[in-house]
Amino acid sequence: MKVIIKVDHLRKSYKDIKAVNDISFRVYEGEIFGMLGPNGAGKTTTMEIVEGIRKADAGRVAVLGIDVRKDPRHVKTHIGVQLQTTSLYPRLSVREVMALFASFYPRSASIDKLIKLVDLEDSRNKRCKNLSGGQQQRLSVALALVNNPKVLFLDEPTSGLDPQSRHNIWNLIEYVRGKGKSVFITTHYMEEAQRLCDRVAIIDYGKIIATDKPNKLIAQHFQEEAIEFELSQKLENDVLNAVSGVTNVVQENGKVTVYSSAVPVTVSALLDLAKQRGFELTNLYVRRATLEDVFLKLTGRRIRE
Amino acid sequence: MKTFQVLLVANAKQFFRERAALFWTFIFPIFFILIFGAVFSGEDDIKFNVGLVLEDDSPIAQNFSAALEQIPAFELNLGERGVEMQALEDGDRRAVIVVNSGFGESITLGQVTNIDVYYDPTQTSSKQVLLPIIQRVTDNFDRALAGSTPLIQLSEQTLQSHDLRAIDYLVPGILAMSLMQLGLFAVAPIVVDRENKVLKRLGATPLRRSTMIMSTVVFNLIIAMMQTALIVIIARLVFHVPVLGNWFYLIGFIIIGTLTFLAMGYMLSAFAKNQQTLMPLIMFVQFPMMFLSGIFFPTEMMPGFMRPIMDAMPLTYLADSIRQIMVDSQPLHAQLFSNPHLLNLIVLGGWFIVCLVLAVRFFKWE
Numbered sequence: 001m002k003v004i005i006k007v008d009h010l011r012k013s014y015k016d017i018k019a020v021n022d023i024s025f026r027v028y029e030g031e032i033f034g035m036l037g038p039n040g041a042g043k044t045t046t047m048e049i050v051e052g053i054r055k056a057d058a059g060r061v062a063v064l065g066i067d068v069r070k071d072p073r074h075v076k077t078h079i080g081v082q083l084q085t086t087s088l089y090p091r092l093s094v095r096e097v098m099a100l101f102a103s104f105y106p107r108s109a110s111i112d113k114l115i116k117l118v119d120l121e122d123s124r125n126k127r128c129k130n131l132s133g134g135q136q137q138r139l140s141v142a143l144a145l146v147n148n149p150k151v152l153f154l155d156e157p158t159s160g161l162d163p164q165s166r167h168n169i170w171n172l173i174e175y176v177r178g179k180g181k182s183v184f185i186t187t188h189y190m191e192e193a194q195r196l197c198d199r200v201a202i203i204d205y206g207k208i209i210a211t212d213k214p215n216k217l218i219a220q221h222f223q224e225e226a227i228e229f230e231l232s233q234k235l236e237n238d239v240l241n242a243v244s245g246v247t248n249v250v251q252e253n254g255k256v257t258v259y260s261s262a263v264p265v266t267v268s269a270l271l272d273l274a275k276q277r278g279f280e281l282t283n284l285y286v287r288r289a290t291l292e293d294v295f296l297k298l299t300g301r302r303i304r305e
Numbered sequence: 306m307k308t309f310q311v312l313l314v315a316n317a318k319q320f321f322r323e324r325a326a327l328f329w330t331f332i333f334p335i336f337f338i339l340i341f342g343a344v345f346s347g348e349d350d351i352k353f354n355v356g357l358v359l360e361d362d363s364p365i366a367q368n369f370s371a372a373l374e375q376i377p378a379f380e381l382n383l384g385e386r387g388v389e390m391q392a393l394e395d396g397d398r399r400a401v402i403v404v405n406s407g408f409g410e411s412i413t414l415g416q417v418t419n420i421d422v423y424y425d426p427t428q429t430s431s432k433q434v435l436l437p438i439i440q441r442v443t444d445n446f447d448r449a450l451a452g453s454t455p456l457i458q459l460s461e462q463t464l465q466s467h468d469l470r471a472i473d474y475l476v477p478g479i480l481a482m483s484l485m486q487l488g489l490f491a492v493a494p495i496v497v498d499r500e501n502k503v504l505k506r507l508g509a510t511p512l513r514r515s516t517m518i519m520s521t522v523v524f525n526l527i528i529a530m531m532q533t534a535l536i537v538i539i540a541r542l543v544f545h546v547p548v549l550g551n552w553f554y555l556i557g558f559i560i561i562g563t564l565t566f567l568a569m570g571y572m573l574s575a576f577a578k579n580q581q582t583l584m585p586l587i588m589f590v591q592f593p594m595m596f597l598s599g600i601f602f603p604t605e606m607m608p609g610f611m612r613p614i615m616d617a618m619p620l621t622y623l624a625d626s627i628r629q630i631m632v633d634s635q636p637l638h639a640q641l642f643s644n645p646h647l648l649n650l651i652v653l654g655g656w657f658i659v660c661l662v663l664a665v666r667f668f669k670w671e
Binding site for chain 1: 322
């Protein structure tokens with residue numbers, strides 16, 4: 001497969017904080033590559049270095065074979081970028097902003113087709129300040145596509161959106177991949193990474209701690225399913241670990257997650273234990289392991305605290 | 306080039322769609338001119354009640370009296386010494402000019418002779434405004450006598466350089482002030498764009514920063530020309546304020562002034578983190594210039610200790626040149642260079658370069 005983005009040993013520090021600490025990865029043609037991690041993990045910094053709008057302290061970045069440090073303008077002509085918070089020119093209309101951005105590039109896609117693609121036809125003459133959050137986000141995706149880029153960068157594209165708007169953006173991203181473009185996306189939403197990404201890099205404290213297909217990551221770390229519940233009194237991890245079928249235990253703020261390869265046995269054993277010791281076991285819930293569990297297992301923390 | 310045009314049009318659309326910007330740029334200066342024009346319309350200019358005591362009845366003394374009468378700023382009262390001095394003490398006269406007997410005779414004989422001027426020293430305007438005018442009349446009178454120029458013509462000369470109505474003085478100042486405001490505030494949208502990450506988003510496109518800055522500069526020059534045209538036209542239609550001088554000079558100074566204050570605006574925005582800190586910073590620069598640059602009244606009327614401040618402000622020099630060109634007023638520091646605009650050009654250019662260097666050095670794009 002053709003490599004579109006090639007990042008090797010990237011480093012970037014702000015004073016004493018190592019925001020990006022020796023990160024390497026590849027993004028291939030036609031794939032959606034996700035960077036998953038909590039806020040402040042270094043996702044945005046990494047992405048902005050690759051886009052050529054931030055300088056790295058060390059490391060090499062090549063986009064479409066072009067060295068970003070040497071020729072950032074050349075790279076910028078071929079990529080599409082959406083930043084985390086973009087409030088655009090409030091007094092220009094959708095069409096006007098699109099035309100303005102199109103004028104920055106030597107070649108541009110059809111503005112009318114893009115407006116149709118992101119479903120803003122009814123709002124084409126609306127001023128940007130009058131757009132809803134979801135519409136603004138779709139506009140900024142359309143702007144990222146205005147130069148018909150080979151690779152699309154989306155920084156937390158669905159952050160703060162309602163479920164309907166989020167699905168619209170996901171469909172849009174999948175459509176773009178269908179056109180053979182690569183998408184590099186950052187997110188702190190598990191379900192987004194799991195549903196959307198062909199490959200995911202889990203990042204924490206400026207380091208990539210795992211990279212693979214979402215299902216592979218889960219399968220690699222869990223043959224078990226997760227049982228979540230709350231307890232009326234605190235129990236030691238050792239006690240829960242001794243329950244039959246349990247392979248791992250994580251306790252956080254009164255919320256317990258145990259991983260089990262034999263869910264029925266474990267659940268009945270847990271209920272017995274509760275009755276025996278005289279405490280309550282509430283909000284019991286069984287689910288398949290997710291990327292969140294992988295993150296939890298690898299870092300001991302949840303992504304969103 | 307296409308990018309530049311599209312940016313320029315986008316700038317214009319954003320500007321003309323914001324009512325506040327339109328108000329401050331076009332309505333506010335006109336408002337100022339109309340208000341001040343109405344205030345001063347009853348009396349064409351500030352009149353000083355001046356007593357004249359003629360104790361000499363020679364033709365020369367008569368001519369001197371006639372010359373004084375030509376000065377529009379003077380409300381001349383001819384009278385006896387005792388009566389006029391009493392009027393001065395009572396505050397009915399700002400000054401009393403006494404032409405002693407033997408005045409004409411002394412001059413005819415080529416002797417130096419004195420004209421006595423009495424005034425109340427507690428009134429600063431008497432000393433700072435009246436005396437220079439009287440001095441000028443006597444100087445011209447002297448010169449005319451020596452060069453045997455007809456006296457009447459001399460009076461007209463005197464008249465020309467002082468026939469400035471308050472509104473004539475004010476309009477060029479308001480124009481200069483509007484250009485200052487335009488330049489200083491032109492950078493505010495860029496600071497907003499920086500805050501909203503629009504600049505960062507633009508940084509992710511191949512758009513060159515130089516193209517961006519150029520489009521802002523050209524756009525503001527166009528607005529400056531529109532402001533100038535509007536102010537000049539309204540002032541002419543309503544108050545008959547002329548443009549006596551060269552139009553190309555006027556346009557030249559409009560451009561230089563706008564560029565200087567744009568550079569100053571960029572400099573201020575380099576030192577401001579966001580819009581909340583930029584606004585007070587602009588005010589801090591703008592208000593002293595508004596009131597200490599001789600926009601509303603001549604700098605001669607200011608107390609002496611403020612002169613160094615006034616002499617440092619770029620607006621003083623821009624207003625001076627525009628005033629010279631439009632209504633043919635006396636240059637501020639005519640004695641320094643043979644061309645009265647040269648000093649103004651040097652000071653404005655100096656400010657432009659200093660502000661530009663600081664702006665380039667400290668401006669942050671994120």
